[in-house]
Amino acid sequence: MGNLLGNWRFKEPSTVEECDSTWGSDSEGDEPAAEEDSGISESVSPAENDWLTGNNGDSSPKMGESPEFLPKMKRSFYAARDLYKYRHCYPNYKKSRQSNEYRNLRFYLNKIPLVPDGIYIEEILTTWRGDYDKLEHNHTYIQWLFPLREQGLNFYAHELTQDEIKEFQSTREAKRRFLAAYSLMLDFYGIKLLDKSGNVARSSNWQERFHHLNESQHNYLRITRILKSLGELGYEAFKAPLVRLFLEESLCHSTLPNMQHSILEYFVYTIRRPAARRKLLRYARQHYRPAHAFLWGPPPKRSKARSGDFDASVGAGSSGIRAPAPTPEPQRKGEMSFIPASACSGTLVSYNDATQCQDVAAESPNGFKQLGSSMDGMENALIMMLERKEYGEVVPL
Structure with missing residues (x-):
């Protein structure tokens, strides 16, 4: 029996739709308990497709370009699957071969330096703030900070x-420094942390920093990592x-x-939480251009719209903009096998780490934007590799 359980494998979703349950319960009401933040999250990958119109800010259709003749865009399945795994506590998780030495916690307690640079966390927090060249061009610290x-x-x-996450969340000194590291990176991006609830706003030098951030797109991989690490360490x-600030800056301003x-x-x-994602996506849909x-x-309604009904392509609770939903990918054959409710709380799905996992009810897509020439070193090599080969597993920044 032990061998049978040890060989059990989670059957991964095969389409973007199977990875994303954001609109599965299209309401603004409270989500089921299983959807609530457990304080233990997961991780992300770098992969984004060059997809939309030019970057000159004018993305409206040109003369003679009606929606039906424009190229059909698709969301990235690999991004959707990667974030699905993140939100579902890494199904098929394999325990790290590294010994569990709580090195991340010890780094945040200022007991060991980051490797290979040999720098302690206190030095980073006290001397790197405002040193934007160092924060931009050093590519080893971000994995230790987040x-x-x-x-x-x-x-x-x-x-x-999982054990280190629980210990980290119960250590006040580590949490204090983690928030200081978050504030450090926000300042690098032209943003300031306003309060202990996570509210943010433009900083005084936002124009200069936003211009840099708009051009230095490898930082988008870093931001994805920062967001995921916030969820890992109790700051969901x-x-x-x-994300709301970024949507407003990119879509409205x-x-x-x-x-x-x-x-x-x-x-x-x-x-x-699907409700939080829906709220952000409804806001984005109101301001996104071109709307189609x-x-x-x-997704579009399956049943035919009756006379007098709203357009079936407008989901319940949507902003009312009649933009067609994404073209669904071909439906996979057969039914998908989901994890039973009991599996995610036992050792069956993710072995040691799954013991604390909640049964988060499905979600997620994330695509792949063409990363500019500002990429260098290993990051550039990784992105080029991802663009040329459809890797099922992607290494996060």
Whole structure:
């Protein structure tokens, strides 16, 4: 029996629709308890497709380009599957071969330096703030400041474990420094943390920093990692205010136009509660242009619209903009096998780490934006590799 359980494998979803349950319960009411934040999250991957119109801010259809003749856009399945795994506590999780030494916690307690640079957390927090060149061009610190439960590009950094997450969340000194690290990175992006609820706003130097952020698109991978790490370490509620700010800046003020696709494919779908995601997507749908190209709304109604009914392509509770829903990918044959409610709370799904996992009820897509020439080193090599090969597993930044 032990061998049978040990060989049990989660059957992964095969379409974007199977990865995303955001609109499965299209209401603004309270979500089931299983959807609530457990304080233990998961991780993300870098993969974004060059997809929409030019980056000049004018994305409206040109003369003679009616919606039916424009190229049909698709969401990235690989991004959707990656974030699905993140929100579902890593089905088929394999325990890290590294010994559990709580290295992430010890780093945040200022007991060990990050490797390979040999820098302690206190030095980073006290001397790196405002040193934007260092924060931009150093690519080893981000995995230590924002750890995840999967390996990143810095192979000296250790993956989080469930036991370490629980210990971290109960250690006041570590949590204080983690929020200071979050504030440090927000300042780098031109944003300030307003309060202990995670509310954010533009900082005094936002114009300069937003211009840099709009052009330096490898930072979008870092932001995805930061959002996921917030969820890992007990700050799930901090995600929505930051994502909301990015949506407003990119869609309403056009200060971050290059970020639109990353926000909608990645940032939104790091949020585990479907109601919170729906609220953000409804806001995005109101301001997205061209409206017909919005891919993240509810799927079309299956039943035929009766006379006098609203357009079937407008989901219940939507903003009312009659933008067609994304073209569904071909339906997979057969029925998908989901994890039973009991599986995610036992050792069957994710072995050691699954013992604390809640049965989060499905969600998520995230796409892949063309990352600009500002990428360098290992990050550039990784992105080029991802663009050329359809990897089923993607290494997070």
